[in-house]
Amino acid sequence: MAENVLAVAGLTRRFGTVVANDAISLQVRAGEVVGLLGHNGAGKTTLASQVVGLLRPDAGSIHVCGIDAVAKPALARRYVALQSQAQAPMDGLTPRTAIELAGRIRGLSSRRARATAAELAEELDIGPWLDRRAQPEGRGLSGGIRRLTAFAMTVAASPPLLILDEPTNDIDASRRRLLWTALRRRADAGAGVLLVTHNVTEAERIVDQLVVLDRGQVVGAGSPAELRGTRDTDLRMELHLPAEGGEPDLTSVTVKPLRQLRVGRRLLITVPAEQAASAVAWASGLRDAAQIDSYALAPATLEDAYLALTSSDDSASREEHARV
Numbered sequence: 001m002a003e004n005v006l007a008v009a010g011l012t013r014r015f016g017t018v019v020a021n022d023a024i025s026l027q028v029r030a031g032e033v034v035g036l037l038g039h040n041g042a043g044k045t046t047l048a049s050q051v052v053g054l055l056r057p058d059a060g061s062i063h064v065c066g067i068d069a070v071a072k073p074a075l076a077r078r079y080v081a082l083q084s085q086a087q088a089p090m091d092g093l094t095p096r097t098a099i100e101l102a103g104r105i106r107g108l109s110s111r112r113a114r115a116t117a118a119e120l121a122e123e124l125d126i127g128p129w130l131d132r133r134a135q136p137e138g139r140g141l142s143g144g145i146r147r148l149t150a151f152a153m154t155v156a157a158s159p160p161l162l163i164l165d166e167p168t169n170d171i172d173a174s175r176r177r178l179l180w181t182a183l184r185r186r187a188d189a190g191a192g193v194l195l196v197t198h199n200v201t202e203a204e205r206i207v208d209q210l211v212v213l214d215r216g217q218v219v220g221a222g223s224p225a226e227l228r229g230t231r232d233t234d235l236r237m238e239l240h241l242p243a244e245g246g247e248p249d250l251t252s253v254t255v256k257p258l259r260q261l262r263v264g265r266r267l268l269i270t271v272p273a274e275q276a277a278s279a280v281a282w283a284s285g286l287r288d289a290a291q292i293d294s295y296a297l298a299p300a301t302l303e304d305a306y307l308a309l310t311s312s313d314d315s316a317s318r319e320e321h322a323r324v
């Protein structure tokens with residue numbers, strides 16, 4: 001079995017009375033992409049910041065490639081690179097210089113750093129901007145090109161552990177796909193990747209494992225298939241509820257939902273494939289009786305499972321957690 005490049009155990013970090021990380025344990029193995037999912041304020045950035053030594057934990061341990069990152073943060077930092085959620089400061093630099101510098105700082109020869117910048121520009125399709133200078137106040141380079149440059153800076157020297165905090169923010173759909181491919185390629189070449197994201201659907205395509213955080217705690221962990229907890233053939237019936245009116249009564253129907261979840265004005269119901277016909281007949285009846293506006297039937301997704309894991313309480317209590 002591949003070695004752990006990141007092992008976090010019992011990690012706890014408080015800000016005043018807010019427990020931002022509450023006894024979190026997780027591992028990232030070499031060659032593996034682990035997605036860290038969670039709503040705003042779940043504690044994802046707090047965890048990433050502790051791994052790279054920007055914050056000290058109140059309790060628990062962090063090992064990066066076997067090195068105690070709490071006792072020896074400077075040593076551990078040599079083995080990990082973080083792309084933070086905030087845009088990297090690069091005013092006055094071109095993407096080429098920024099990527100080369102990031103590689104040089106981490107020990108690449110100037111020749112290797114030059115070649116790496118050119119290779120990454122090709123891989124991420126940012127060639128036309130490679131020699132354009134970033135100017136203050138977002139001028140010169142767009143947010144997406146800055147974000148891609150930050151990604152290239154992070155992966156330039158191929159450290160064994162990569163942590164990426166929302167790396168696809170601001171990036172257009174086609175380059176987002178290039179970034180996901182580039183990331184997967186790094187893992188296939190042996191890097192361990194911790195991918196912090198809100199985007200469950202995109203993450204599902206490239207991650208091997210997922211850890212779901214809610215209010216500082218791990219509320220789910222496993223492969224996408226394990227977390228989905230459904231068979232590939234299961235279906236999701238989505239009912240769009242009218243602005244006025246209650247929830248349709250599920251007790252009187254022959255459909256036996258595997259999972260049922262209300263998200264705003266949507267009611268998400270997971271049903272086995274063999275019940276698809278009765279589910280459609282039932283939903284059509286509800287629509288005809290004006291109890292719902294419309295419905296849709298599609299394959300069950302990881303998003304349904306994620307929402308079920310993180311919606312045990314309403315957002316008001318989540319805000320409460322943030323303020324307590």
Ligand SMILES: Nc1ncnc2c1ncn2[C@@H]1O[C@H](COP(=O)(O)OP(=O)(O)OP(=O)(O)O)[C@@H](O)[C@H]1O
Nearest residue numbers: 015018020038039040041042043044045046047322
């Ligand atoms: N420096 C800080 N001082 C005080 N509270 C903080 C600090 N950093 C984080 N918090 C609080 O800790 C909790 C977790 O925040 P964190 O930024 O780790 O969440 P997150 O999952 O990364 O959220 P997002 O997806 O919005 O980036 C929140 O309640 C936040 O307000």
